[in-house]
Amino acid sequence: MTEFQRIGIVGRPGSESVKASTRRLAGLLRELQKDAAIEANYADEVKDIGLPTKTIHELGEWADLVIVVGGDGTLLGAAREICAFEVPILGINRGRLGFLTDIMPDDMERHVKAVLAGQYVKEDRFLLQASIERDGKEIAAGTAMNDVVLHPGQAIRMISFELSIDEQFVYSQRSDGLIVSTPTGSTAYALSAGGPIMHPKLDALVLVPMFPHALSSRPLVVAGDAQVCIKIGEDNTLEPMLSCDAQTSVQTRLGDMVCIKKLPHRLHLLHPTSHNYYAICRNKLGWGKKLVD
Known part of the structure; x- marks a missing residue:
């Protein structure tokens, strides 16, 4: 699978938890020696991380991968703009449901490292x-x-x-x-x-x-x-x-x-290798779990 070098970051404005996760993500990308840029409309909220800024369309043209930090709504907005560029999207969940942004903050470093190394599941959504x-x-x-x-x-x-x-x-x-x-x-x-x-x-x-x-x-x-x-x-x-x-x-x-x-155009949505759609439905929709393990 593809390894990624140029990473675009899109975040949801107005959220302290999103800012905290973005700073952690920027530090991880520096540690992994990845080239990173942040979406211009969000950049003013995290000026201290020192990343270059690009418009959402510039990210689509430049990036190998776009990482969205926020909720499903943030990813939906990014997907509509990024889709035409055929750039895959990965979601860090800082929202409520997380059907699309399915990486939880506590697991961010582990899963992002794996995805950047080419270990992921890809889904094409229309x-x-x-x-x-x-x-x-x-x-x-x-x-x-x-x-x-x-x-x-x-x-x-x-x-x-x-x-x-x-x-x-x-x-x-x-x-x-x-x-x-x-x-x-x-x-x-x-x-x-x-x-x-x-x-x-x-x-x-x-x-x-x-x-x-x-x-x-x-x-x-x-x-x-x-x-x-x-x-x-x-x-x-x-x-x-x-x-x-x-x-x-x-x-x-x-x-x-x-x-x-x-x-x-189709959206290429990436997930960790442990991704399980039915497990997400169980967790988010309150379905019953297995009676016997």
Whole structure:
């Protein structure tokens, strides 16, 4: 497996625990004689570590590996920017859940050393690209690693829309919205809305209605390369929002067409060799453990 020499560091701003782990990580990289640089938007918080700064895109062009110190949300943001450069990402967990950032701070030095020496498990995760078309023209676009969500915004009202998949009409619906999720995102918002958990290796999407008016509306799993189109109903009394990973949002207008499909680039996510997806689910979701060892 690949050994890494040029390491980019991305951190979550505003966290003392993230700063502490970043300083430890910088010291480890110096000890291992690795070239390191820190993402510019985070660099002011850890000026004392003396690393050169680069924008997130410059890190994508320069680094062999990007290490994210923070929570899953920090990694999602980095992944959307780094994905096009095909640079692998490793996550140090300084958040809550840690489905993606699965190296705990107490084990950081041991696992990072092993990964940098080429001992790791690599997973390829796909992302989604979403666009909003108005009068036949694209007026906004975004990417998501977890999910693309159509929702009413701050108002508590149902919205109407029509769903098509691969240019075939599926249904019209009145609900609080629709979640279009990757397997990565199936343990996030889609899960809380009643969607299934999908193993990350699956090449599939899940469409999860949010509080649909018809009780027969259920989550729908489709092929990963399907093109999902949502037409915003003309009879809505509000203009719904479209959100990517709950981090970027755009307001739609009545009659807009939202198109969602797989991004051409894949994210290369690295884990320690001890990585076990089902163990993570047990720990994070409170599943029962083995009755007999």
